[in-house]
Amino acid sequence: MKDILQSIAHFSITQPCTNAIQHEDETLTYQALDEQSTRLAHMIQQSTKPILVYGHMSPYMIVGMIGALKAYCGYIPVDTSIPEQRIQSIISKIEPDYIFNTTDETFTSDIAEVITIEQLEGSSSTEAELQGIQGDSIAYTIFTSGSTGEPKGVQIYYDSLVEFANWVVTLNENKEGQHWLNQAPLSFDLSVMAIYPALLSGGTIQLIDKTMINKPMLLHELFQREDINVWVSTPSFMELCLMLPNLDEASQTSMETFLFCGEILGHKTATMLLNKFPNAKVWNTYGPTEATVAVTSVLVTDELLANHEVIPVGVPRPGTELSLTEDSELVITGQSVSAGYVKDSERSAKVFFEQDGRRAYYSGDSAVYRDGNWYIQGRVDNQIKFNGYRMELEEIEAKLKKQTEVREAIVVPIYRRGKVGHLLGVVATTAPIEDEKQATHDLKARxxxxxxDYMIPRKFEFVDQLPLTNNGKLDRKKVNEVYGS
Incomplete structure (x- = not known):
């Protein structure tokens, strides 16, 4: 199994001028990444707390991450899109010694020393040996939403990160020197699926920022300009890109592998993608942040799509075991499981435990094992009770997405006096709807x-595009706020 830091050091010698990271006109070679991260590591090596790395798709954010691993302190990635109040909540909880600000904006803190790119580049390098992170130390902490409103800091061991990165490289058939596209903000753990496998295999990371996502033509220009080999994104981002002109095998001859995680990969989306890229490998993966990004995979083929109405998430990766509770909640066991939530023993105790001497995690996802594959049926906490029936909203959404005119759909429970009064389907269509009344009638009939009958939405709202979160997932919360009020 290859080590991440050793691989970067190796490629900085064997291919020093190869770009490790690209973002618009900003680039960092392997030699520059190695040197700059070492310089940062020397600046922060006395710290026993993780460094907060702040910015948005700057190559220097990855310098901060690698520098933190070299300094043996770990890091917390924080994107500029995260609200100020949430950032302050993270800083108050962690009390970091250092914050690495990779933006042009001023960042002030009463708690930590703020390091800028200019200060990093102006610092004197030292030849003193760095200890480097150990396998049983925390490599990164990513904060996710908590049900109480307070973000949860998920701590991931370096061993878990290395194991995960090597597994993704094997999914990509151990190819080296490839161009990896990363759509996810670096504070979202899906980005880990692109960053570390790329660096482990001497590849180049192509960072996609929020401006490009909001202006799809910029994406089109990027795809025409760059030869992307490996695509890592949410399914929702892929659906957005499938509407771009010339995104197909004839125009993108270099595209070889697609890796999806973070959401359910829809049957229609996968079918359209394989039609456009018939020779590409399309991997559907599944996993929570608490289990190092992803723990299962399945190769999506025409045969799989022909035999399955719902795409499975596949089989667990080596070193990971899956099981079910009596309530069909998925339990993940193995080295992939997090060390728990930082400074939050009460919430950690509710979901993290030991099983046969190994770390285990109650995922909160409802799952089923059938015909050699695992399927995710939705969230345990996303079940509703309507007219005495318990149901999964995702099941209804899956049936909606099969319909010809439906590109994406979210089902919203409409509450009246504390109970679900009826269901509303919010549907993004493949083409404008001229007669919404007739379209509603046709959908219900099918x-x-x-x-x-009780699972069929009473009403439908037809929209051009469903909102996405900053992480590129469907924004279920915003849809519920707009239509469920």
Whole structure:
């Protein structure tokens, strides 16, 4: 199994001028990444607390991450899109000694010393030996939303990170020197699926920022300009890109592998993608942040799509075991499981435990094992009770997404006096709807052949595009706020 820091050091010697990271006109070679991260590591090596790395898709954010691993303190990535109040909550909880600000904006803190890119580049390098992170130390802490409103800091061991990165490289058939596209903000753990496998295999990371996502033509220009080999994104981002002109095998001859995680990969999306890239490898993966990004995979083929209405998440990766509770909640066991939530023993105790001497985690996802594959059926906490029936909203959404005119869909429970009064389907369509009343009638008629009456939404709202979160996922919360009020 290859080590991440050793691989970067190796490539800084064997291919020093190869770009390790690209973002628009900003680039960092392997030699520059190695040197700059070593310089930062010397600046922070006395710290026993993780460094907060702040910015948005700057190559220097990755300098901060690698520097933190070299300094043996670990890091916390914080994107500029995160609200100020949430950032302050993270800083108050961690009380970091250092914050690495990779933006042009001033960042002040009463708690930590703020290091800028200019200060880093102006610092004197030292030849003193760095200890380097150990396998049983925390490599990174990523903060995710908490049900109480307070973010949860998920701590991931370096061993878990190395094991995960090597596994993703094997999914990409151990190819070296490839160009990896990363859509996810670096504070979202999906980015780990692109960053570390790319660096482990001497590849180049192509960072996609929020401006490009908001202006798809910039994405089109990027894809025409760069030869991307490996695509890492949420399915929702892929759906957005499938509407771009010339995104197909004839125009993108270098595209070889697609890796999806973070959401359910829809049957229609996968079918359209394989039609456009018939010779590419398309991997559907699944995993929570608490289990180092992803723990299962399945190769999506025409045969798989022909035999499955819902795409499975596949089989667990080596070193990981999956099981179910009596309530069909998925339990993940193995080295991939997090060390727990930082400074939050109460919440950690509710979901993290030991099973046969190994770390285990209650995922909160409802799952089923069938015909050699695992399937995710939705969130345990996203079940609703309506007219005495318990149901999964994701099941209804899956049936909606099968319909020809539906590109994406979210089902919203409409509450009246504390109870679900009816269901509303919010649908992004493949083409403008001229007669919404007729379209609603047609959808209901077709759903009746697949769902009981009580699971069919009473009303539908038709939209051009469903909102996405900053991480590129469907923004279920915003849809619920707009239509569920």
């Amino acid at each position: 759903l009746k052949s697949e769902l009981p």
